[in-house]
Amino acid sequence: MGKSQHCRIALGAGAALAVLALAAFPAAAQEAVKIGEIEAQTGALNTYGWMSSQGMRMAVEEINKAGGFEVAGKKYTLELTAPDTQGNPQQALIELKKMLEEEHVRYVFGPFLTNVYKGIEPYADGFDGKFLMIGGATAIHFDLGKPQHGYLLRSWNWDAGDAGFGSLMVANLKERGAKKVAMLMQNDAFGHVARDIYAPLFAKEGIEFHEEWFEPGTTDFSSVLAKIAAWKPDYLFPGYTDAVLYDIVRQATEVGLTRFWLVRGSLGPGLKNKDAVDDYIIYIPKYFEEAEASEAKVKKFVADYKAFYKKDFPYDQAPLCSSSCYDHVFMLVEAMKKAGSVDDVAKVRAALLGFTYEGLWNIRYDSTGEEVFNFDVVDIKKGGTIAVTHFAPK
């Protein structure tokens, strides 16, 4: 091999390296901001987590595909870690430990489930000031503003209070002439929180209230429903997960309980039993079937979902995307831009509390860190006729 040939090989190799380096340069210039998600993607409680996880993946993909985002003159992309907790607090704790200790994630979305939050909260307290947790769990409400809980933001409307959908829905129930409401609730952390929230609201409106409980895993409710039916309530206020609601609604209609009033869950159980129910009133963050026709952002989201996942849009689950989901990723990015930092969590938190994000929902946080967003109340009548009422809390 001659000297000139050596030179040519060396030049060629150098040129190839230069091309590779140039090609790699944009990626190297864009640092990734790690975000985590701890939600139940499968399992009996996955109503609260599956849609959030679906929407979050879409948001991350959209942001990265558009070239990332710029904060203080520097380009960033997002890197999502989204393990499936299956609604299991122990699993969620393991995943959170990995995120905070090994991957140094500063922004964690979820959990939506109170039992999961209760399981991870003592550990998460130790990282106060080092990360933000944006979750929809009802129990988060009670910890907002407490010492060592500055990492918390709650991504769901609070049931009670002036802007609360619960107070409004109970008042609405009174207007419908309801005098007796029976609650059949899962004997777990959220079930008891729900009782503690709603029993006083019913009492305030002068509605008689009766409570019954069941153990997780129950599928046959016929005995307790027969007992409730004998009490002759005007409405049944049943459990909060689709996993039990399908069984409860079916079996309730069989014993003559045909009016339901719910503050959690999807439209699915009501629609599946549409010929048997007389009234199925449910708090729905957004009635997508209607919003798709009237709101451009919703229409785009539905189309993007179908293209991204290559499957039908889950209209029954989509309303749950109001908690720690698609909008919240965009909102976090906006907050980081406003804060001028991707890692100063105190500044990002302050920025999140300082503006309203207009996405699929109009989202803002109140001074405690609790979210306020517009929502719908859907009323399914016999045969599947649907009436929607829109609310925009101030």
Add this chain to the structure above:
Amino acid sequence: MLQLVVGQLLNGVIIGTLYGIIALGVTLTFGITGIVNFALGAFMAIGAYAGWYLTDGLGIAYPAAIPLAVCATALMGLLADQTLFRFTRNNLINGLIVSIGLISVIESVLLMLWTTTPKNMHYVLPGVIDFGWFIVPRMKGVVFLVLLAVILATYAALTRTWTGRAAYAYAQAPEAALLMGVRTRLLETGVVVYSTALAGLGGALYASLYSLEVSLGSSYILKGVEAAILAGIGSVMGSLMGGILLGVTEAVGSIFFPQAYRDAYGLVFLVLVLLFRPAGLFGARR
């Protein structure tokens, strides 16, 4: 109140037949192979998922999907018997360990195939039959009649056919049965497979009534064992009666006490019975 109690008595009888079909599997397997097959609950889940998938996934009519689901479960039972249970014959502890291990395997496979998200079959037979005083959901009525027919047919087969009498003979004196020409290995395998088929049938019918999740069989196998003990292990009709008594105790108990503790009512009843009749209600006195 009387109306409520009568309604729940009937509801308890219907649910009790589901316990009874599992109890029958437990009692048959124990009588012939000497093991308590705790995996029968998992086989029930196979039947349930197979029934649901064949109906809602593949669009096969539900009446046709039931025998297919039962066959699929029986096939799994045969596989389990030939690879595992035949090595544990008459060894209670080994059989127990193998059957408990098998539960994990079956549940994991179901999880891999269909995740932990509950499945809901479309309504096969919606609506209720109104008797005036009380109502019975149509599908529950059908499930009750099918299970009752199968349990009675099993009883008839065991008492009126040569194979049935051979099974009884083998349960009482295995060596004597062998000397009389009973093909004991085939009998043992046949009973294990038949028990899993019964569990599969229970599961396929269960799918038409309730939501499915992979561990659905865990409570049913416990109820099945409870019912078998309540009746007295070895009694075929006792299994049915044990299941019904358990179902009735739970259903009626839930009227007077909190529903959240319904599982406890059956257990308390079982303890009370065993205090006075240690061999069970239909078991032989010692």
